[in-house]
Amino acid sequence: MKKVAIIGAGLGGLTAAISLASQGYQVDLFEKNNHCGGKLMPYELGTHKFDFGPNTITMPHVFKQVFEIAGEKAEDYIQFIKLPIHTRNIFSNGTEFDFTNDFAYMKKQLEQLDSYGGTQFDSFIKEITRLYNLSEKHFFFKTFENLSDYLAPKLGMALLQVRPNESLHHFFSRYFQTKEVIEAFSRYATYIGSSPYVSPATFSLIAYLELVQGVYYIKGGNVQLAQAYEKLAKKLNVNIHLNTKVTNIHVENKKVKHIEFENRENYLPDEVIMNADLLKAYPELVNAEDRPHFTTKKRDRYQPSISAFVILAGLNVRNDQLLHHNVYFSNDYQQEFKDLFTHHKYSDNPTIYISNSSYTDKTQSPDGDNLFILVNAPPLQKDGGLGIDPEEYKNRIYHLLENKGLSIRKHLVHEKIITPQYIAEKFGAYRGALYGLSSNNKLDAFLRPSNFSRDISNLSFVGGSTHPGGGSPMVVISGLNVASVLSKRK
Ligand SMILES: Cc1cc2nc3c(=O)[nH]c(=O)nc-3n(C[C@H](O)[C@H](O)[C@H](O)COP(=O)(O)OP(=O)(O)OC[C@H]3O[C@@H](n4cnc5c(N)ncnc54)[C@H](O)[C@@H]3O)c2cc1C
Known part of the structure; x- marks a missing residue:
């Protein structure tokens, strides 16, 4: 039986694990954190539950496919709820524009x-x-x-x-x-x-x-998806090793010989799939002389995608004007992108996205709104610097929202700020990027780093920095694609 080691239990890694295990591989999944799902992470503050990471779920058929290849039905694990109004867009002059599948509306x-x-x-x-x-x-x-x-x-x-x-x-x-x-x-x-x-x-x-x-929401929180994949993987005898950080990939004769963990133990696989962010983990885990086609210099030329400044705010009231997904636009959208990508700085007047999943699912926070407030942030500076004072920036965001008639501070019972530095450290995301590479130029949009190492014959990649791209459905597709190629190589 072929042995596959997967580094990282994000959605991409879990998908590859399920797909290969259902085809008879012996799969070991190594994850440095204590949860499966990577950026799709549960976060609880008192009675307020939040989905950190993907709040907007599209392409449910892709997520369902993972259950189907294992001969299971998604409905036995999770329930997708279609949102009648996806997003309420609120412009700076207060006008609203709802996005919906109702074309007449x-x-x-x-x-x-x-x-x-x-x-x-x-x-x-x-x-x-x-x-x-x-x-x-x-x-x-x-x-x-x-x-x-x-x-x-x-x-x-x-x-x-x-x-x-x-x-x-x-x-x-x-x-x-x-x-x-x-x-x-x-x-x-x-x-x-x-x-x-x-x-x-x-x-x-x-x-x-x-x-x-x-646009869909998964009943009980989008994190149910990761938990369902974990359950299915275990059912297929995938060995899931949480709190297990891979620190080295040893290569001999252009093949991975073994992978090494923090505690210095080794594991000898036939194939290795890296779900940890390629841009960060590949140069960190593999010696430079073993990856001549992916030099650190080459990596440094890639532009990371935007990151996020997130506030998780648990309130003791429900704001009537909020739907599930809400976007408060600034009055100068173009300037925001100049700030992010040209000046590499936080916008003083950002567009603010708020997910309030308790609008759809009260069980997420029975005592008031569970606000996931996100502002686009530039990737971390090259030296790892954040470039703002998080407390000051948080207060600026609250102030902007209060000016738009949304009162938060008065009703706040729990709060947590999550910065790009946290995202970089917690998930090993290159410069805190949410989606791996940006797609700002054609080459990076269409020719992302390949799913297969050009230098190491038994090393492949899944996740946002590789093909077909970032976002939760795409990383699942990358897991399906890589598993499909490996199973044909059997
Ligand atoms: C705030 C935020 C909002 C987002 N919103 C959306 C959205 O609304 N819709 C959407 O589709 N997408 C959204 N995304 C993007 C989405 O979360 C990602 O595209 C997707 O979850 C990435 O999955 P992945 O499998 O590529 O990687 P990850 O989820 O990053 O998983 C990689 C895993 O590898 C582990 N790892 C790293 N290094 C090591 C190591 N050395 N050893 C062992 N394990 C390691 C990490 O801990 C992590 O668990 C959002 C992301 C964030 C952060």
């Missing part, structure tokens, strides 16, 4: 907010559907094992058809005319940790995911 709102957009809405949906279908067919489930895969004519043709040369913001500006409406759609760039002003229009497929397929 979308058009009705657009008639008021952007009459041109109302007339274009059907062709907009048609185009984002086309972009999604092309990307799914030619990109998501393809693995790029060698150069010929990258040079395949079909891929080249497909790439040309997915609007790689147009920016997301420009794309949305062709269908909508009101600045605020364009910005509400442009925010989808942040789902891949990037700027809408430069990342390719291809990613308007995220609008398809939400507007056509829907």
Whole structure:
């Protein structure tokens, strides 16, 4: 029986573990933290429960596929709830624009907010559907094992058809005319940790995911997904080693010989899958001479995706004006991205996202709102510096929200600030990036580091920094893809 070691029990690692174990591999999963799910992490403050990490769940069919390959039904483990209104966008002038799958309602709102957009809405949906279908067919489930895969004519043709040369913001500006409406759609760039002003229009497929397929919440908290995968992995006899940090990958003759842990013990696998962030863990765990195609210099040239400044706030009241997902836009959206990516600094006047899952599921916080307040943050400085005073920045965010009529401090019973430094340390995320690499340039968007090491024959990668990209459904796809290739190599 082939032995596979997986480093990291994020969604990507768990998926690969389940897939390979269900095909008869002996799988050992090593995770440095004391929970499975990586960035999808439960957090409790008194009676307030929070999902840290993915709050917005799209592509449920991808998550369900993991159960199906193991011959199980997702419904026996978790329940996806479709949100009737995905997101309430609140512009700086107080106008609201709700995103929903109800196209009649979308058009009705657009008639008021952007009459041109109302007339274009059907062709907009048609185009984002086309972009999604092309990307799914030619990109998501393809693995790029060698150069010929990258040079395949079909891929080249497909790439040309997915609007790689147009920016997301420009794309949305062709269908909508009101600045605020364009910005509400442009925010989808942040789902891949990037700027809408430069990342390719291809990613308007995220609008398809939400507007056509829907936005979901998992009953009992999105962390139920990670817990269900953990349960399934155990059922398939995956050995899960929590609190076990891998400190070294020893390579001999271009093959991993063994992996080493903090306590100096060794494990000898046939295959190794690295779910720990490639950008950080590969250079840290493998000696430079064993990875000539992935030098530290090369790594340093990649632009990390945005990070996040998060406040978990447990309140003793319920705010009537909040839905499940809420976005309070600033009055200068473009400046925010200049701050993040050009000046590498926190915005003084940021757009603020609030997830209040207790709107949908009161069991998450029976005594009042459970607010997950997130502001886009620049990746950590190269020396690991944060660049702000967290307390001051938190108070600025509260102040901005209070000016918008949302009172938090008066009703606060629990609070926790989570900075990019925490994200970097806790999850081993390169410079605290949420999604691995940014997709601000075409090369990084379409040619992420391969899932397979070019230098070490039995080392592969899953997770946000590799193909097909960041975000929870994509990292699950990376786990499925890598497991599928390895099982064919048997
Ligand atoms: C605040 C925040 C909000 C987000 N919002 C969304 C959202 O709304 N929707 C969405 O789809 N995505 C969202 N994401 C992104 C999503 O969380 C990630 O894309 C996804 O969870 C990453 O999964 P992964 O398997 O690639 O890696 P991770 O979850 O990072 O897992 C990697 C694992 O490797 C472990 N590890 C690292 N080094 C070692 C080592 N040396 N030894 C052993 N173990 C190690 C880490 O502890 C970690 O558990 C968000 C992320 C954050 C942080």
